[in-house]
Amino acid sequence: MGPDTQAMQKDDLANPGMLSVLEGDALWKAPVGASQKSCASCHGDAPQTMKGVAARYPAFDEATQAPIDLAGRIIQCRAERQGAAPPQREGRELLALTSYVAHQSRDLAIAPPQDSRLASARAQGAALYSTRMGQLNFSCAQCHDDNAGGHLGAAPIPQAHPTGYPIYRLEWQALGSLQRRFRNCLSGMRAEPISAGSADAIALELFLMDRAAGMKIETPAVRP
Amino acid sequence: MARALINVPAKSKRGEIIEIKTLMSHPMETGFRPGMDGQLIPRDIIEKFVCTYNGEVVFSAQLYPAITANPFISFTTIATDSGTLVFSWTDNKGDMQVQTASIQVE
Amino acid sequence: MRRSIFLTLLFLSLSASSQPPMSSEAGTQSLPLSLTGVAGDPAKGRAIVVERQKGLCLLCHSGPFPEERFQGDLAPSLAGTGSRMSEGEIRLRMVDSTKVNEKTIMPPYYKTEGLERVAANYKAKTLLSAQEIEDVIAFLVTLKDDTQK
Numbered sequence: 519m520g521p522d523t524q525a526m527q528k529d530d531l532a533n534p535g536m537l538s539v540l541e542g543d544a545l546w547k548a549p550v551g552a553s554q555k556s557c558a559s560c561h562g563d564a565p566q567t568m569k570g571v572a573a574r575y576p577a578f579d580e581a582t583q584a585p586i587d588l589a590g591r592i593i594q595c596r597a598e599r600q601g602a603a604p605p606q607r608e609g610r611e612l613l614a615l616t617s618y619v620a621h622q623s624r625d626l627a628i629a630p631p632q633d634s635r636l637a638s639a640r641a642q643g644a645a646l647y648s649t650r651m652g653q654l655n656f657s658c659a660q661c662h663d664d665n666a667g668g669h670l671g672a673a674p675i676p677q678a679h680p681t682g683y684p685i686y687r688l689e690w691q692a693l694g695s696l697q698r699r700f701r702n703c704l705s706g707m708r709a710e711p712i713s714a715g716s717a718d719a720i721a722l723e724l725f726l727m728d729r730a731a732g733m734k735i736e737t738p739a740v741r742p
Numbered sequence: 743m744a745r746a747l748i749n750v751p752a753k754s755k756r757g758e759i760i761e762i763k764t765l766m767s768h769p770m771e772t773g774f775r776p777g778m779d780g781q782l783i784p785r786d787i788i789e790k791f792v793c794t795y796n797g798e799v800v801f802s803a804q805l806y807p808a809i810t811a812n813p814f815i816s817f818t819t820i821a822t823d824s825g826t827l828v829f830s831w832t833d834n835k836g837d838m839q840v841q842t843a844s845i846q847v848e
Numbered sequence: 849m850r851r852s853i854f855l856t857l858l859f860l861s862l863s864a865s866s867q868p869p870m871s872s873e874a875g876t877q878s879l880p881l882s883l884t885g886v887a888g889d890p891a892k893g894r895a896i897v898v899e900r901q902k903g904l905c906l907l908c909h910s911g912p913f914p915e916e917r918f919q920g921d922l923a924p925s926l927a928g929t930g931s932r933m934s935e936g937e938i939r940l941r942m943v944d945s946t947k948v949n950e951k952t953i954m955p956p957y958y959k960t961e962g963l964e965r966v967a968a969n970y971k972a973k974t975l976l977s978a979q980e981i982e983d984v985i986a987f988l989v990t991l992k993d994d995t996q997k
Contacts, residue, residue, distance in 0.1 A: 531749040534812040537767040540745060653970040654904075654955040655946075655963055665922050665953070671900060671907040672918035691770070691811035710965045 519676075519741060523688070527740040535617060535686035535738025538693045542618020545611060551602025557615070560599070564622050572620035573628050573735055576724045578635045585639040585720045589616050589695060593715075607714040613693050617684045620737035627734055628681065630727045639717070643725025646718060652709030679730040680723065682739020689742065696723055748829060750843045754821035762793070762801075763816040766831055766839075772807040790832040791815055795845070796825040821847045878936030879943055883958065883978035893987025896980055897926070903976065903984065904955065912991065922953065928993030938985050942976075957981055 526532050546557045546564055561567045572588055579586035581594070589607065592615050597604040605612035630636075647658045661670070662678040669675065683696040690698075697714040700722065704711050712718045746766040754760045766788065773785025785807065792802040801817040824847045832838045882888075896903040898916050905911075910919035911926030929938065940947060945954035956963075957975040976984070 531747050531763050531765060532814055534765065534767075534814070536747060537745075537765065537812060540747065541767075649964060651963075651965045653963060653966050653973070653975060655959075656953065656955070660951075660953050668922045669918070669920050670922065671920050675922075688810075704965075705967065708967045708970045710967050 519674075523740055523742055527682075527736070533686065533738060533740055535684070535693055535740060538614045538617040538684070538686075539621045539738060541610075541614035542616075542621075545615050546618055551596070551600040553599070553601045555600050557595070557600075564618065568619045568622035570623055570626055570629075572623040572737065573626045574631050576636075576639070576720050576727065577631050578633045584717070585636055585724060587715070587720050587723055588619065590715055590720070592616060592619070608695060608698055613684050613695065616695070617693060617738050620683065620735065623735045624737055625734050627732050628727055628730050630724060630731060636724060639721040639724050640728065642718070643721035643723070643728075646712075646722050647725055652704065652707035654707045654709075656707045658703070678726065679733055680726045681730060681733050682736040682741070684737065685739045685741050687741050693738065696726075746829070746831070746839075746841055748841060748843050750827060750845050751821075753846050753848060756821060756823075756847050758821045759818050760821050761816060761818050762827070763814070764791075764829060765812065765814045766791075767812055768831070768833075770805075770807070770809055770811045770813065774807070785834055787834050788813060788831045789834050790830075792830050792832075793817070793819075794828045795819060796823060821845070823847055877940055877948060878934055879939040880934075880936035882982055883939070883943075884982055886979060886982065888979070888982030888984070888986030890983070890987040890990050892980075893983035893985065896976065896984050897987060905984075908953065926988065927991055930989040930991045931993035935985055935989055938988050939981070942981050942984065 527535075530536050543564075546561075549556045549559070557564070575588040575591070576585050577591075578584075579591070579594075581598075586594070589612055592612060593604045593607075596602045605615070650657045650660075658678070661675050666675050666677040680696050683699075684693050685699070686693050687699075695714065697712070697719045700719065701711045701714075712722065746764055748765075749763040751760050751762075768788055769786060770788065771783050771786040773782065773787075775783050777783045787807055787809070788805050790802065790804060791813075793800055800819045803815060805813065825845060827843045827845055828840060829842070830838055830840045897905045897911070898913055900906055905926070906913070906916055906919045908920040908923040909926050910921065913919065933941075941954065943958040944956040945952040946956065955975055958978065958981055960972050960974060
């Protein structure tokens, strides 16, 4: 991530991710579904009520008695509490709302919940991170722990902290989720993708958030 | 077309050179890319961007398929009088989006 | 002295045509037998090495390829490989480097078993074909370290 990309991220008027945040702001206030309620109807003013939320996801969901990611929580709200069609993973509506909510935690430290019911997901995430996968037989750890700072061809290898998701990736020319980013890595390794919203995806996200605990959220980040 | 983010300096002095920045949400689909079904996704690009300042064109640009999605266009102009800046983006189908911003000059 | 032992064993084993078991010679591990029995073509081997989508080599390795930009820095330079290793040692590392170093990041170029979660379109396929591996080996053995006389 060179100086030009960093400068683009810092300037809220040049950061293309902010276009999604702007869209999210409009969606937050728009009544939808059978309920004709907007997010604001229950949650009020997002900069107040959503502050710190993204920093403590994935969390344990009481309703499903399973770990849930932020996007999953938004889908749940839309479908069950607003009576609207559940937004698609990686769809524009969900990305706009997720980026808007996560943006309210910008500059706050990542602090995954210390909930003992998340223990098995944490273990699952840690295991996935160090398991060799794909025809190329790589584990995440081999690149992102052992070789961070090195170069895979022209591409610098980052430490892979999920501080800025959903990110505006210049390669995608669009905003995308962490789970989309997993898909890029896994297809590069010639491994089966982890499906978005699956238990594996949430477990891996939880592991990465644990690993990044204390780092500041920077949503929406800009990346090459 | 969706909304654009526009930055005009809050206050400027008469005769001062000011920078205006715009970031428009647009897919800038080239027309060369096949979709998931193997068919080419039709071209959908902004072709022209114009900014008028109290009715006078101070900047215009012709855009081509090579321009990336969500084009960021910034330019400078001289602050003359207080008034209105009108920005318009026209796409290859002829649809136009207009946004305005006011400018205060002392 | 070690080199002549390798070479002797190499000549003796080249006559066989089936997949060789791994052999341990003078403390180094190698796969001395050709995977195909057909001599590799070093020109083809070089083409495979520099084609990133094919050999993937330059993503991690650098080497004597002045026309190739942005070579990786995660693995030793390929320059001088032919001076450092025998054909058999190179072959072992290409087929399955985990036999030499369990923690290696070098992908296994001729292995389909024991891999997790392989993408559907790559399952039961090796990264390179047996002859392509022989081509790469034939090229790598030509990379001599000029300072060694």
